[in-house]
Amino acid sequence: MDRTIFHCDCNSFYASAELLSRPDLRDKPVAVCGNPENRHGIILAKNEAAKAFGVVTAETIGRAQGKCPGLILLPAHHELYARLSRQINAIYCRYTDQVEPFSIDESWLDVTGSLPYFKKTGQELADELRAAVRQETGVTISVGVSFNKVLAKMGSDYKKPDATTLFTRENFKERIYPLPVSALLFAGRAARRVFARLGIATIGQLAGYPREQLVELLGKTGGTLWDYAHGIDDTPVKHWGERDPIKTIGNSITFRRNLQGLYDIRIALTALSDKVSSRLIRHGLKCRTLQLQIRDPDFRTISRQRPLPHPTYLQKDLFDAALSLLSSSWDLDKPIRMLSLTGAQLAPAEEAGWGQLSLFEPQAPEELKKRESLELMVEDLRRRFGADCVTRASILHNDLGIDTALSGRKGSLERQEPGNTES
Incomplete structure (x- = not known):
C-alpha cells in the first residue's frame, strides 16, 4: 500500500510572521531583510505583493528597491520565527508523530496511519490541517500530498499560497515533467550545469535520459535525480524529535x-x-x-x-x-x-x-x-x-560586528594580539 506523505510549507514565512502584528501592511509590498549596517543587506522573505514586482529572496536590498520603489523593509526577528515554527509543528504533531522539519518553515508528515482515525482522504486531511494552522496562527501553508517525500515537496511548491496539491502515481508525470529540471529536489548547481551541456532542460527530458549515463557523469547523485524524476523515493519520514548524527x-x-x-x-x-x-x-x-x-x-x-x-x-x-x-x-x-x-x-x-x-x-x-x-x-x-x-x-571593542556582552562596557583596553589570549 502506498504511503500518504505531506510536505507543509509556510507561505512567505518571515514576512507572514511580521505582518501578524502589522495588518495595515498586508496588502502592500513588504520584504524582511537583514541589517544593512551589519552587511546582511539582502532580502530574506517577501510577501505576495512584493513578489508581484519580481522581488526575490537573497537579492540585495538595492536591487529589490529598483524593482519595487515602494517596497517596505522590515527587520528580521528570528526569535519570533522560531517560536511560531514550534507552534505550527505542534499542530502537525496532533495529526501524526512522524513530523520531520526540513527547515524552520517546512516539514514532512507521514499520515498513512492517521487517515483511518480521521476518516479522511489525504487531500481532505491536508485541507483540514491548512485551516487549523491558518486559524490558530494566522499563517497560511501550502501542502503537497503524495506517496513519497520528493513528490510531496514538489507538490507544496506547485501552487501557492494556501493550497493543497495532490500528486498521484497517475498524474505526477503529467504535472512535473514540463517543469524545469531546477524544480527537482536536490538538483544542485553542478548537476544543472551537466544537464545544460546534455540539453536536458525539463524533468521529463531528465526522466528520458539513460540512468547509467547520468551515473557515469554525476555519480550517485545522477542516479538519485533520475529516480526522483521517475517518482522513486522510499526515504522514511522521521519521528518528531529524531535527529541525524551531527556531521559538522x-x-x-x-x-x-x-x-x-x-x-x-x-x-x-x-x-x-x-x-x-x-x-x-x-x-x-x-x-x-x-x-x-x-x-x-x-x-x-x-x-x-x-x-x-x-x-x-x-x-x-x-x-x-x-x-x-x-x-x-x-x-x-x-x-x-x-x-x-x-x-x-x-x-x-x-x-x-x-x-x-x-x-x-x-x-x-x-x-x-x-x-x-x-x-x-x-x-x-x-x-x-x-x-x-x-x-x-x-x-573586545572591535568594529567588525563581532558582538560580545562586554563590548559595550566603558573603559579602555590595550590593543592585544588576537589568537594568543587565554580566557
Whole structure:
C-alpha cells in the first residue's frame, strides 16, 4: 500500500510572521531583510505583493528597491520565527508523530496511519490541517500530498499560497515533467550545469535520459535525480524529535566592514575558533579536519580544508590551523567580507583521544590534558552564567560586528594580539 506523505510549507514565512502584528501592511509590498549596517543587506522573505514586482529572496536590498520603489523593509526577528515554527509543528504533531522539519518553515508528515482515525482522504486531511494552522496562527501553508517525500515537496511548491496539491502515481508525470529540471529536489548547481551541456532542460527530458549515463557523469547523485524524476523515493519520514548524527560544527561571520590585513583576520579567526570550540565541547565532540571558507566583497568564495595534527576541540588548535590555512590560501592584503570555520570528521571526545602524536609533536598529552581542562572549565562557566561571562580580550571593542556582552562596557583596553589570549 502506498504511503500518504505531506510536505507543509509556510507561505512567505518571515514576512507572514511580521505582518501578524502589522495588518495595515498586508496588502502592500513588504520584504524582511537583514541589517544593512551589519552587511546582511539582502532580502530574506517577501510577501505576495512584493513578489508581484519580481522581488526575490537573497537579492540585495538595492536591487529589490529598483524593482519595487515602494517596497517596505522590515527587520528580521528570528526569535519570533522560531517560536511560531514550534507552534505550527505542534499542530502537525496532533495529526501524526512522524513530523520531520526540513527547515524552520517546512516539514514532512507521514499520515498513512492517521487517515483511518480521521476518516479522511489525504487531500481532505491536508485541507483540514491548512485551516487549523491558518486559524490558530494566522499563517497560511501550502501542502503537497503524495506517496513519497520528493513528490510531496514538489507538490507544496506547485501552487501557492494556501493550497493543497495532490500528486498521484497517475498524474505526477503529467504535472512535473514540463517543469524545469531546477524544480527537482536536490538538483544542485553542478548537476544543472551537466544537464545544460546534455540539453536536458525539463524533468521529463531528465526522466528520458539513460540512468547509467547520468551515473557515469554525476555519480550517485545522477542516479538519485533520475529516480526522483521517475517518482522513486522510499526515504522514511522521521519521528518528531529524531535527529541525524551531527556531521559538522561550524560558524560564519559576515563582517560590518571588510577585514583588512592580518590584525583584522586574527580578531575574526579568534571569534570563530572560540565559537566552534564552544560548540564542539557542548556536544562532547572533537574534530579531525578543519574547513575554511573565504568570501571577498565581490562575493567570490573559496573553500579550503586540511587534516588537524590530532583530534581537538581546543580553541588555540583551531585558531592556529585556521590562520595557517588562510595564510597559505589567501593574499592577506586582499579584503575579506565573510569567513566561515567548520570542524569536520567528528568523533566523541572520550573516544577520539589525541590520535597518534608524532615523536616530534611539541604538545605532550599532559599539556593537552591541562589545556582541555581549562577549556572545559571555561565552557562550564559559560553554561552556568551565560555565553559572554568569559570573553577573549582580543575581540573586545572591535568594529567588525563581532558582538560580545562586554563590548559595550566603558573603559579602555590595550590593543592585544588576537589568537594568543587565554580566557
